Amino acid sequence: MAGSLQDQLLKAGLTDAKKAKQMAKDKRKQAKVAKSSGIEVVDENKQAARQAIEDKAQRDRELNQVLNDKARRKAINAQIKQLIESSKLEKGRGEIGYNFTDGNKVKKIYVAALEQKQLTAGVLAIAKQGDQYEIVPRPVADKIAERDPARVIFSTEEAGAELTEEEKDWYKDYEVPDDLMW
Known part of the structure; x- marks a missing residue:
């Protein structure tokens, strides 16, 4: 199984152990300061995930609207064809x-x-x-x-x-x- 993001970055060679420890330390400090002062820490990853879900939902709604319009046009064309064929x-x-x-x-x-x-x-x-x-x-x-x-x-x-x-x-x-x- 893949470990934490920190472990993955270390394995990929994108960071070293010293920078990883410093990032973890900074994160703990932010959490401690936020907890003591009552300020909510904003997690960018969670925000990005929520935004991605909202964007996907919007794209799905737009796609459904296009498909519904296409089905409506097809039904109208079938009605018109039936009207013409039955009374021409x-x-x-x-x-x-x-x-x-x-x-x-x-x-x-x-x-x-x-x-x-x-x-x-x-x-x-x-x-x-x-x-x-x-x-x-x-x-x-x-x-x-x-x-x-x-x-x-x-x-x-x-x-x-x-x-x-x-x-x-x-x-x-x-x-x-x-x-x-x-």
């Missing part, structure tokens, strides 16, 4: 290209005429699932937006809700061609 409309039925923006990129999805009208009216919305875009009913898009607003890519009511009446009607004096498709 069938793809590939339409021949009309419907353009929308995802961030700063313009994307196109092919829809039927009725779906185009419903998307424009705000009855349907476009949600992102991975790298795919799915058309979902508006109530489902609202539920998805509650969990993660970035996953609802296109929703007419959201786009118009930010504009004032004056901003909505700025184009009223311009004539829109009948054959314009967006």
